[in-house]
Amino acid sequence: MARTLVQKILEDHVVDGEATPGAEVGLRIDQTLTQDATGTTAFLLFEAIGTPRVKTEASVSYVDHNMAQFGPENHNDHLYLQSVARKVGAYHSRPGNGICHQVHLERFGRPGATLLGSDSHTPTGGGIGMIAIGAGGLDVAVAMGGGAFYTTSPRVIGVELKGKLHPWVSAKDIILKLLSILTTRDNVGCMIEYFGEGVATLPVPARATCTNMGAELGVTSSVFPSDEQTRAFLEAQGRGDQYQPLAADRDALYGPVRKWLHAERDAETIRNFLAHAKGVTVGPETDEGMVEVVFGHIVIDLDALEPMAAGSPSPDNVHTIAELAGKDVRQVLIGSCTNSSYQDLMLVAAALKGKTVHPAVELGIAPGSRQVLTMLGQNGALADLIQAGARIVESGCGPCIGQGFSPAENTISLRTFNRNFAGRSGTKGDMVYLVSPETAVAAALTGRITDPRTLGFDCPRIPMPESFLIDDGMLQPPADEKEAAGIEIIRGSTIVKPPAGEPLSDDLQGKAVIKVEDKITTDHIMPAGALLKYRSNVPEYAKYVFNCFNEEGKPTFADRALAEKEKGVAGVIVAGDSYGQGSSREHAALCPMYLGVKVVIAKAIERIHQANLVNFAILPLTFADPADYDKIDADDELVIHGTSKAIESAETVSVTNKTKNFDFPCNVRLAPRQRTILAAGGLLRYTRNS
Ligand code: MIC
Ligand code: SF4
DSSP: OOOOHHHHHHHHHEEEEOOOTTSEEEEOOSEEEEEHHHHHHHHHHHHHHTOOSOOSSEEEEEOOSOOOOOSSHHHHHHHHHHHHHHHHTOEEEOTTSBOHHHHHHHHTOOTTOEEEESSTTGGGGGGGTOEEEEOOHHHHHHHHTTOOEEEEOOEEEEEEEESOOOTTOOHHHHHHHHHHHHOSSSOTTEEEEEESGGGGGSOHHHHHHHHHTHHHHTOSEEEOOBOHHHHHHHHHTTOGGGOOOBOOOTTOOOOOEEEEEETTTTHHHHHHHHHHEETOEEOOOOTTSEEEEEESEEEEEGGGOOOEEEOTTOTTOEEEHHHHTTOBOOEEEEOTTTSOSHHHHHHHHHHHTTOOOOTTOEEEEOOSBHHHHHHHHHHTHHHHHHHHTOEEOOSSSGGGGTSSOOOOTTOEEEESSSOOOTTTTSSTTOEEEEOOHHHHHHHHHHSBOOOGGGSSSOOOOOOOOSSOOOOOTTEEOOOOHHHHHTOOOOOOTTOOOOOOOOOOOSSEEEEEEEEOOSSOBHHHHSOOGGGGGGTTOHHHHGGGTTGGGOOTTSOOHHHHHHHHHHTTOEEEEEEOTTBTBSOOOTHHHHHHHHTTEEEEEESOBOHHHHHHHHHTTOEEEEESSGGGGGGOOTTOEEEETTHHHHHHTOSEEEEEETTTTEEEEEEOOOOHHHHHHHHHTSHHHHHHHO
16 A cells, blocks of 8 residues: 555554554654753653663754853753763763754754654654654653654645745745644644655755744644755765655555634634645534534645745744735844754845844844854855844854843844744743744845845855765764763752652542643743753742743742642643643643642643653543533632543543532543553653563
8 A cells, every 4th residue: 555654654663553543653763862951851860760871873962952051050951961971872962063953954864764852843853854753851761761652643644845936935934834724723643744846846954944843733743755855965964875765655645634623713724724725625514613624635836935924922823924014123033943054044144245234123143053153154154144233143042942032022023933932032922923034134134024025136046065064073972881881970959850750549639720721832831941941950940830820929820739739639730722832841741740730631732741741640631521611710629530540441531620519521532551651650650660
């Protein structure tokens, strides 16, 4: 039978179960990556599991997130990571070497391999033809030790690219278009596979922009075929020997894919489906106003694409630049793992050459890697950027995760990044638009949102270099076993052993410690920015859980949850749709667990967060009838009946709201292995016991 590329790579890596859509499957992981903000916990958990050495083909510890270094915490983390990586047999990419996803693509990614990373944008690797998946640090720690990674075998969404992009339109516009069609909701359990004649026109970094922002769609991964573009990229990186051609079989079938949408609220999305999906049908409207959209695959005509932008507070709030043109812009930031490649920044430098950034705009540029920055330095492009007035930021995540460059109040910031969740920039009420480097540079020159096609000069053509500058001097290789025995792991006082989960007791007496709305991201649950430095110290970081909902002068979420924990009452989080969107940070489960949270009841929970909840022994439940969400308030007393049975085998569980005096059913959507993990009290205990 004809197979998709996803099927081929997955089938090559199955070690448990079958790669049948919807079924749980255990995959062999070839490579792992961690970054410093999730990596300290991942390595501390790796140590707690007790495997002495990593067993993958390559495990790489990157330092790219926490670079601000106010107080000793960040540097303590860096030294810990450097010493532990060397000892246990991992590579260590030192601070300054670049953003994990960019460097991994340059130096490690290879077609046909599997990569698991403790960062939600790990799927960037799909640009080079690998299946790359983001997960919590504990899952990555298990994979580093040679354990399989368990996930739901995906449904594959095919995206056919036709034609060729016009000048000033680029890969970011492709993925923004896709976000306007698929949205951030209801794509859990899917992978995206790109195919079609348009694929061959896109170099690997452009493909990686698309796969990177697949994370925003909520899919498990996205993948491009491996072809002559892949060969050219690998050869230019001095790794031509790792090339292998890979593609779906000619008559591989995609779909049918089903999505439930609201006939009125999602009218625009439904129109987008009708315009861009093959074999699309829209079912009859239910009493709740919902319709089922079924489609075969999505078609994007690159010739017809125009510059796009996603406005706050969500990456799927997509508009064309034509709709937004003319709005004043006060800040432009270019960088992040989405758009900071050599070709991206060369284009920006060429467009700015000999000009000055508009007086009303501050322009910041963070090159994705030391390779990119050095090459710009050597060929003079860096001087063009500096001369134009750009503020050069070190190669790292920087402003993307709220470390600096918070915009002024009530001003528009244009960013080539991937996320614009409310407040992520560090400014309350921020107005962040996600755009391509072409659209960003147009605004930097004009001070307004501007269609770059109207700039009045030709779009610079930047070919892929024949060879990139290859210097792995900042990639510390693993020590061999003999040398490793003599390495002392450096542990500053701010590095605190993370707590382990505990098995849940039966008939849980709980309290709704908070009730939150739809689309709560892990940034809402566990803020990053200036607080990132507490990642290695759970008791300290836990003080900031749901910080954005804390009110001055009132007890914080942490105070209230801890007070219930001390009384022996289980904390219950009540949430709406798409709970836990965004990052892979397991602290969004680990810190609530530390505060006594034992259950989350939501309308829907996103994939990585659901796995993190299970890993830290928090029971994830979904409302059987979403209308019950409206009948619960914060502080209601809730009893979850038959918890052990629910964990063992039940599909539903009954919950009593003692305060409002009614019972309601919840779904227990757990894979068999997740049930065993919960029964054991979390993945750490489970892995140690097995
Ligand atoms: C992000 O983009 O939100 C982060 C910071 O890279 C996170 C990881 C983290 O919280 O450390 C992610 O995407 O997983
Ligand atoms: Fe870093 Fe931003 Fe990419 Fe996250 S999304 S890895 S913070 S650059």
